[in-house]
Amino acid sequence: MMHQAAIGLGVHLRVLAQRPDDPAALVTPGTVIGDHHDFEALKKFADGCDVLTFDHEHVPTDFLHELEEAGVAVRPGPDALVHAQDKGLMRRRLTDLGLPCPEWSLISTADDLADFGTVVGFPYVLKTTRGGYDGRGVWVVDDLDAAKVVLADATERGIALLAEAKVPFVRELSAQVARSPHGQAAAYPIVESLQVDGICREVYVPAPGLPDAAALEAQRIALTIAKELGVTGMLAVEMFQTAEGGVLINELAMRPHNSGHWSMDGAVTGQFEQHLRAVLDLPLGEVRPVAPVVVMANVLGLDLPDVYPAYKHVMARDPGAKVHMYGKSVKPGRKIGHVNVLGTDFDDAVERARHAAAYLRGEIDE
């Protein structure tokens, strides 16, 4: 998707991919196959690039510091990116900035677990500060004993834990902003994201019924984070909206993000184009939606190995549905594409996007 934007801008994109069948490798000429955990591979790849940027947050910041010292323009830079890698650092920094977070505490001992339980009560949330293991990085613990089991396992693996209050949110919001090295910033409309089992299913643009003041506050938070952390490129700030109408920051992503895919068809400037404009220090593009309502629905792999017949059906049923397929192999739960729908009526747009995604997923057959 970044390459689509690069073609439009006339920008030459080189990709470092782990495998030849990575989606980006399949569509981008001159892709280099290599591991971003291998500094020599990274250094060789960066040689001759005007700007180095990312579609995930997993490149070690030590490497990025070394590349910066060698003169490579790394955007976002490691001092910003580390806050998307390490949730403990992120909480510390956002709290110091006075930005609204759930109650949180770094956890080293069983006493820390008990103390945090005293403050926020059970159940609460334990998270690995960096990445996860066995496909998990988040646990909701109902009592101290359960918390101790998680801690023991993490300690054995040498993994640091963060505790967070379990927020009784009414819905999840996401704020996307772009920021360029010379400090220009642009804020997209605040969107609502519907999560099921921790996976984003749908995004509604703009977040239905969100008062202007709340939307402005969410945008202000994201712009503050972008500026204070020195983010360049796209930043997504996932938030909880509480029953009182306020927001609490959940996670940060410093790249084009799933909650911004709607903008590819639904805004004057899509987030991939915006990310490239930002990291290249080109002036940012207009973020205005091109329709009163935009809905994005993710296509998750289920048990439909060949989506092609479904694809034809969806296109025939709804000629206005914008189906994006990523060329990934289909695995249960994996995001293999998304559908954008532009509309004027919210319920109608949701029905259209949801139906298309469900059909492509194989959940329905009519």
Add this chain to the structure above:
Amino acid sequence: MMHQAAIGLGVHLRVLAQRPDDPAALVTPGTVIGDHHDFEALKKFADGCDVLTFDHEHVPTDFLHELEEAGVAVRPGPDALVHAQDKGLMRRRLTDLGLPCPEWSLISTADDLADFGTVVGFPYVLKTTRGGYDGRGVWVVDDLDAAKVVLADATERGIALLAEAKVPFVRELSAQVARSPHGQAAAYPIVESLQVDGICREVYVPAPGLPDAAALEAQRIALTIAKELGVTGMLAVEMFQTAEGGVLINELAMRPHNSGHWSMDGAVTGQFEQHLRAVLDLPLGEVRPVAPVVVMANVLGLDLPDVYPAYKHVMARDPGAKVHMYGKSVKPGRKIGHVNVLGTDFDDAVERARHAAAYLRGEIDE
């Protein structure tokens, strides 16, 4: 631009390009360098492709017939495509279909020239039926002597000529339609194209002030051509609008066409995506514009070898201008990119698109 659409659709595009620095070759992996006038190169390239399509009309139809006989799906097929290659065949066929053309006649002798002058008067237009030479393929001849000079030169080169009346048109229109092998068709809104010295400078969507009946008639003409000639993929029908309000067909293009570039940002389904959907026999996409007014302005190479500083200026001045650059080397008069602007007010959208293109062209510096 076709590759941008292919990425979105999850379709694997292979490109046969004449040179490694052709724009398509620069952005598409696995590009094959070869000459489409070389049948073996073409055959080898087509091997393993589900569908063969084109971004120009210059592949010899003999080759395409042979490929079809060998089982390759050629879309549009040679029996359609030949009408975009040979203006004499095109005029014969459209006239037989009862579609409105300027007066025309095939020219073999000086007597033919005189006879045609008697019918339509001088000046009239002479065209090569296929391609051109020395960069020219169209002459406006003021009298019989001038016509004879063109004929003598063409005869010496073994080139066939077509004479056409010089139409006193009030403006030029273009009708884009898509048609798929199973016969589904979709008609985009009729657009006006502003030509200067025979080169398209700007396109206005929809054609300002065009009565509904005239727009429907222009769409009907294009749909009839697509059906009767068996076109698959995008078809552009360039037309003259006469003082009486009717239209006369000028040229055909069986591919995504400059007069349809507005649709990349301005319609729910852009013409490159539509072309791929059509030739792959996927259901066609919605052709509705996403704004009341869309204006496209071509960026023509002038004497600004490095457009990058101008690019930054244009983006900063108008964050909503969608600038597309083709990665072509800059030569005077060459189309090196285009700008799309979405708007609500016609004059404002024209000013924005025109200004951006002129700035990128180096014609203005503020």
